[in-house]
Amino acid sequence: MQLLALVATLLLLSAVGFHLGRRRAAARSAAADRRPHSLPVYYGSYVALWSGLPALLVLLGWLAFEPVVVRSLVVDSLPPAARELPPERLGLLMNDVRNLAAGVVTSRDVDPDMAAAAETYLRLKRLGAVAVAVLSLAAAIGGLGLALRRVRPDLRARNAVEKLVERLLIGASTIAVFTTVGIVLSLLFESIRFFNAVPIHEFLFGLEWSPQTAIRSDQVGSSGAFGAVPLFAGTFLISLIAMAVAMPVGLFAAIYMAEYAPRRLRAIIKPLLEVLAGIPTVVYGFFAALTVAPFLRDAGTILGLSVSSESALAAGVVMGIMIIPYVSSIADDVITAVPRSLREASLGLGATRSETIRQVVVPAALPGIVGGLLLAVSRAIGETMIVVMAAGMAANLTANPFETVTTVTVQIVTLLVGDQEFDSPKTLAAFALGLVLFLVTLALNVAALQVVKRFREQYD
Amino acid sequence: MNVASKPALGQATLDDRRLAKVSARDVDVFYGAKQALKSVSIDIRPNEVTALIGPSGCGKSTFLRCLNRMNDLIESCRVVGSIWLDGEDIYTSGLDPVQLRARVGMVFQKPNPFPKTIYDNVAYGPRIHGLSRSRAELDEIVMTSLEKAGLIDEVKDRLQEQGTGLSGGQQQRLCIARAIAVSPEVILMDEPCSALDPIATAKVEELIDELRQRYTIVIVTHSMQQAARVSQRTGFFHLGELVECGETEQIFTNPRHKLTQGYITGRFG
Ligand SMILES: Nc1ncnc2c1ncn2[C@@H]1O[C@H](COP(=O)(O)OP(=O)(O)OP(=O)(O)O)[C@@H](O)[C@H]1O
């Protein structure tokens, strides 16, 4: 709450700065009897930015480093015996210290050392809060004052604001990039830890997946097996089924919309199809589990097939329905991008519409269509909710779509749900799976964008 | 002012419209509520080149596209009146526009080869209409079409290369070869040289003159010189009306209508 009050104060200061800057610009140019370089608004923004941004930086820096700094200070204050503890135990101890400080129940009896540490912790926290408030307010007021003094008719406030805004935008995109890099790195490091426990070839080529490892060494019957091939195969099978549904339907829908539908009908159909893309995937998930899967099972029984109630088919079909709009909207875009002149050439030679589509339009649009399909595949591979609800957990290595299979995403979920030790191979396996998933979808996306780009260049 | 109906300028039409290759009477064309052509009547004679000239937006392309019913493809477009090809009404419901377009070929303003090989570009029409029974026959059609289009020497060693890789002028002649390959009776050309340089233009003009032996040609052009060079008859359009139509020689030396006179002497348009 203190933080909130601080932020509000800073914003208020900025607003005041804006006002002062504008007034001062007007007053100064009137006094000097010359037109200011920029509109008054820019002088206001200039002062507001100068008072807001430095304070914001201070605040962000504090948010980023405060926990680390406080922790290391508290650890330093602990008696030597506690300081020598192995990292995990030390982590637990620190947890308790924090809980004690917050007045929550701790997992062990409180000894004087801990009480002292909690005291230190609280004191440091309070000190930090005061420090950051003082510092950021100082930065805000200082920035405001400095900027205000610079406001003169010949100050190029418009250009200065432009530059500051550019920096702000660069900052935002840097954050986005660094977040991605951070995620990838953490995936990578945890995966490496996993591969220290389980050899990488065993993971990539092993045929058996049963990630239950013994929690205590005296437990029996639960040796882990981390062969991910059944998961890859299950993912592949479901994606294949999904594409078998989405490709013809999406493509034909796109062709109809682009080539046949009268303009008014197109204006209705296209948004309707895009609604499909807006349905939350959980909804698809229970649609798959509660409607499609039982239907397929019953249909299978009538036909004398044994369809499991959680089948690759049910998940794949529903996933296919989910990605129809991705296929159709990209295909529609590239088909309409095929120049009209090519169609006219073909029709002018006495070809029918469907001949024209088959022999001229689709071949010309093919690279773009392929790109769209690749994007859709990468969607399918990364999709989780539908398969969690409809495909099952059993890691069967099978090509039979009526059986239960499991996918990479489902396993990641099951590995991480519930109480887990954070450094057992079982949990770490989730990171390795995540890394594989990331690499595959990345490759697909890059390839798809490349193909689509080349297509665009061809007709621009 | 409905000039087309004035008998003094009635040279646009023949007394017996059955003698014409293509004959249009009182053709009106509307795009939605907007009228683009007003009561156009003209007879196109066989084995002649007929040039259509006139200022931009006067309806030349619109008229041309009526002759092979390409206007059907535009949702808002409506055609009224009658157009005959060899004495047959092409706007009766019994007539299949797809079949019609095989008889009335078209070459467009911008060269528009398919993104296929040169060979496949020319073979496209014959394949669709099943004009050949064997590969050898198809080869024959492709080669003679390329020859008639005056392109054979330039491309005979690269038939399997992309048609889009040719120069603009070569592409346009490829498009002409493609149109010829289905053996049409009439070839419509909408400003076929507007994207070409003078040398490529000269080649295409030469080609048009040769093609006249076998085909009836209607060409839209913005170049008065081109109309004078390649055509036997010329029609002048203005604001959706056919103002005057007659022998090219007469139109350019002795136009009867003052609008025509103004246009060819460059006073407007
Ligand atoms: N698809 C269309 N929809 C609506 N109006 C059109 C369409 N095509 C042409 N028109 C209108 O019809 C009129 C005649 O157009 P047309 O293209 O036949 O002219 P043009 O004589 O060929 O001109 P240019 O010499 O510039 O090619 C113009 O006023 C044009 O705006």
Ligand SMILES: [Mg+2]
């Ligand atoms: Mg035109």
